Amino acid sequence: MPTETFEFQVEARQLLQMVIHSIYSNKDVFLRELVSNASDALDKLRLEALRDDSLGADVSDLHVALEADPQARTLTVRDNGIGMSRDEVVRLIGTIANSGTATYLRELKEAGDTAATEGLIGQFGVGFYSSFMVADEVTLLTRRAGESQGTRWMSSGEGTYTVETVDDAPQGTAITLGLKPEDTEDRLHDYTSPWKLREIVKRYSDFITWPIRMATQPAPQADADAGEGADTAPGEPETLNSMKALWARSREEVTDDEYHELYKHISHDWTDPLETIRLQAEGTFEYQALLFIPAHAPQDLFLQGYKRGVQLYVKRVFIMDDCEALMPSYLRFVKGVVDAQDLSLNVSREILQQDRQIQLMHRRLAKKVLSTIKDMMSAAPDRYATFWREFGRVLKEGLLGDVENGDAILGVSSFATTHDKDEPTTLAQYVERMKDGQDHIFYLTGESRQAMESSPHMEAFQARGIEVLLLTDPVDEVWVDTAPEFDGKKFRSVAKGEVDLGTEEEKQEAGTEREKQQEEYAGLLTWMTDRLSDDVKEVRLSSRLTVSPACVVSDTHDVTPALENIYRAMGQEIPHSKRILELNPKHPLVIGLNRTHTERPGDTGLNETAELVHALALLAEGGEPPHPARFVKLMADRLERTL
Numbered sequence: 260m261p262t263e264t265f266e267f268q269v270e271a272r273q274l275l276q277m278v279i280h281s282i283y284s285n286k287d288v289f290l291r292e293l294v295s296n297a298s299d300a301l302d303k304l305r306l307e308a309l310r311d312d313s314l315g316a317d318v319s320d321l322h323v324a325l326e327a328d329p330q331a332r333t334l335t336v337r338d339n340g341i342g343m344s345r346d347e348v349v350r351l352i353g354t355i356a357n358s359g360t361a362t363y364l365r366e367l368k369e370a371g372d373t374a375a376t377e378g379l380i381g382q383f384g385v386g387f388y389s390s391f392m393v394a395d396e397v398t399l400l401t402r403r404a405g406e407s408q409g410t411r412w413m414s415s416g417e418g419t420y421t422v423e424t425v426d427d428a429p430q431g432t433a434i435t436l437g438l439k440p441e442d443t444e445d446r447l448h449d450y451t452s453p454w455k456l457r458e459i460v461k462r463y464s465d466f467i468t469w470p471i472r473m474a475t476q477p478a479p480q481a482d483a484d485a486g487e488g489a490d491t492a493p494g495e496p497e498t499l500n501s502m503k504a505l506w507a508r509s510r511e512e513v514t515d516d517e518y519h520e521l522y523k524h525i526s527h528d529w530t531d532p533l534e535t536i537r538l539q540a541e542g543t544f545e546y547q548a549l550l551f552i553p554a555h556a557p558q559d560l561f562l563q564g565y566k567r568g569v570q571l572y573v574k575r576v577f578i579m580d581d582c583e584a585l586m587p588s589y590l591r592f593v594k595g596v597v598d599a600q601d602l603s604l605n606v607s608r609e610i611l612q613q614d615r616q617i618q619l620m621h622r623r624l625a626k627k628v629l630s631t632i633k634d635m636m637s638a639a640p641d642r643y644a645t646f647w648r649e650f651g652r653v654l655k656e657g658l659l660g661d662v663e664n665g666d667a668i669l670g671v672s673s674f675a676t677t678h679d680k681d682e683p684t685t686l687a688q689y690v691e692r693m694k695d696g697q698d699h700i701f702y703l704t705g706e707s708r709q710a711m712e713s714s715p716h717m718e719a720f721q722a723r724g725i726e727v728l729l730l731t732d733p734v735d736e737v738w739v740d741t742a743p744e745f746d747g748k749k750f751r752s753v754a755k756g757e758v759d760l761g762t763e764e765e766k767q768e769a770g771t772e773r774e775k776q777q778e779e780y781a782g783l784l785t786w787m788t789d790r791l792s793d794d795v796k797e798v799r800l801s802s803r804l805t806v807s808p809a810c811v812v813s814d815t816h817d818v819t820p821a822l823e824n825i826y827r828a829m830g831q832e833i834p835h836s837k838r839i840l841e842l843n844p845k846h847p848l849v850i851g852l853n854r855t856h857t858e859r860p861g862d863t864g865l866n867e868t869a870e871l872v873h874a875l876a877l878l879a880e881g882g883e884p885p886h887p888a889r890f891v892k893l894m895a896d897r898l899e900r901t902l
């Protein structure tokens with residue numbers, strides 16, 4: 260096949276341009292990225308060879324090799340791993356599959372300044388493309404295990420790349436960088452220097468489980484430069500990394516930086532994690548876990564197909580990525596490694612789902628992550644605040660399914676509250692501030708804080724200074740509906756059921772007044788209930804309103820309209836529950852309506868006023884009148900009459 264020229268996908272080109280003209284001040288990390296890809300390719304080959312005897316690949320000496328040529332100013336990173344087919348090269352290297360890329364690139368453009376750009380690129384990672392930070396020409400020669408022909412890919416990163424089929428490629432992948440001139444001011448070092456390569460591998464890739472070898476150069480040039488590797492015989496390759504599994508080493512032996520580099524290798528994130536979690540389980544089922552909570556949420560965390568789960572190793576051997584059996588979905592942001600001693604190397608995802616030991620590990624790991632978040636709350640409130648901002652929404656999903664950890668999840672959750680405009684509150688803090696005689700945790704769900712603050716449902720609570728949680732995440736609608744408790748206090752919506760606030764004495768007083776009002780309004784309420792029966796199930800007097808004329812509320816056990824919408828969006832059929840219209844007996848509009856109803860029951864305007872009061876109540880909570888066009892007409896007529 261002749262050499263073909265291809266264009267990079269638009270996003271890929273944009274990303275490459277940013278890498279080339281860039282941006283990332285620490286250029287050394289290109290090697291971390293290439294070694295990380297090579298290590299993944301070796302893992303994949305080892306697994307494929309285990310599962311497919313006919314592959315015919317030699318797996319006896321899997322490794323990464325660095326080959327530097329100072330004269331030609333090239334550096335080659337070679338692995339004898341899985342390799343790529345011609346189609347894979349075009350698909351994997353010429354395009355970016357990450358669904359968040361478009362948004363990310365827009366943000367990058369908007370960020371403008373270098374520091375912000377670095378922060379963003381750090382969140383995203385650019386993998387193989389980071390080669391172009393140090394090279395102006397990159398050649399990738401690869402042959403997939405089991406295939407006879409190889410592929411050569413070449414590009415100077417400018418808009419196009421070439422691909423040709425070659426007959427004599429060794430199995431695996433070799434990436435040769437035509438290095439840019441050294442420019443220490445720009446932190447562009449001499450990447451043909453053994454000393455520099457040794458330093459970078461030690462710093463970023465020491466834990467990689469495959470040997471990373473560097474051919475020592477023949478004397479005399481190498482001797483001067485070889486440093487600690489000087490005792491290696493000339494020509495014999497030197498292994499640069501210790502290959503020690505960090506999770507199997509004691510805490511004292513490992514630096515935070517080393518943990519962070521492992522995190523970057525497995526997560527493809529360029530930023531340090533927020534928290535590192537170690538767990539060593541001994542006894543009948545032995546395993547070690549090293550888990551990380553990232554410092555920011557990935558773009559696709561809420562998209563279907565998000566790859567959750569940690570890496571599974573069995574006795575130091577990589578078995579699979581994204582092992583979802585080990586981590587509940589609401590902890591899908593957790594990255595890391597679990598190394599189990601007593602599993603078979605052939606273990607499959609299906610077996611894992613049913614394995615009792617795995618289920619026990621799953622429980623233990625979830626508890627450990629939750630207890631770490633709890634510790635972070637008290638020991639590092641700033642870090643906890645970052646955690647909550649990034650992952651709170653996901654964590655709360657656990658309140659729907661994980662009954663066993665429900666209390667623990669509520670314990671580490673924070674909520675926006677009327678108590679403080681800016682700072683969210685924990686439930687423990689809320690309970691501490693509860694008024695004497697208050698025995699519920701009050702909340703309101705809605706689309707925005709602003710809409711909820713001005714909702715009529717809040718009036719009685721505002722008047723009495725009772726704190727209300729303001730819940731805006733769609734998942735909140737669902738979990739609060741399952742009526743959980745915290746510290747023995749039930750959650751209660753301020754937009755559901757009757758409200759009876761105040762001391763016993765006040766309640767008694769209000770009760771006497773209410774009886775009087777009930778008598779006065781009985782006729783109006785019966786008439787309005789009948790009149791609006793298509794839309795509401797009852798019209799009654801309100802004890803929650805102090806300012807507005809009316810509001811609509813749901814019955815205590817009814818599903819709210821927002822929750823109805825959520826269920827419908829999930830394809831569940833759910834009957835529509837009519838709500839209750841509450842009137843404020845002290846509002847002049849309601850007093851006037853009652854008077855007119857008593858004095859001129861046949862008045863034609865009464866019907867319209869009843870409809871308008873209902874529509875206004877819906878508008879006040881951020882909803883829509885049941886018949887918007889009719890509402891506009893009625894309002895316009897009324898306004899016209901005032902002119």
Ligand SMILES: Nc1ncnc2c1ncn2[C@@H]1O[C@H](COP(=O)(O)OP(=O)(O)OP(=O)(O)O)[C@@H](O)[C@H]1O
Pocket residue numbers: 292296297300338340341342343351352383384385386387388431432527528
């Ligand atoms: N040495 C290699 N051997 C085999 N396949 C490779 C190798 N290097 C890259 N690939 C393939 O190309 C894909 C893209 O690599 P790239 O480094 O651009 O992104 P990534 O590692 O998937 O993710 P990120 O961009 O977050 O680092 C890899 O997922 C892998 O499938």
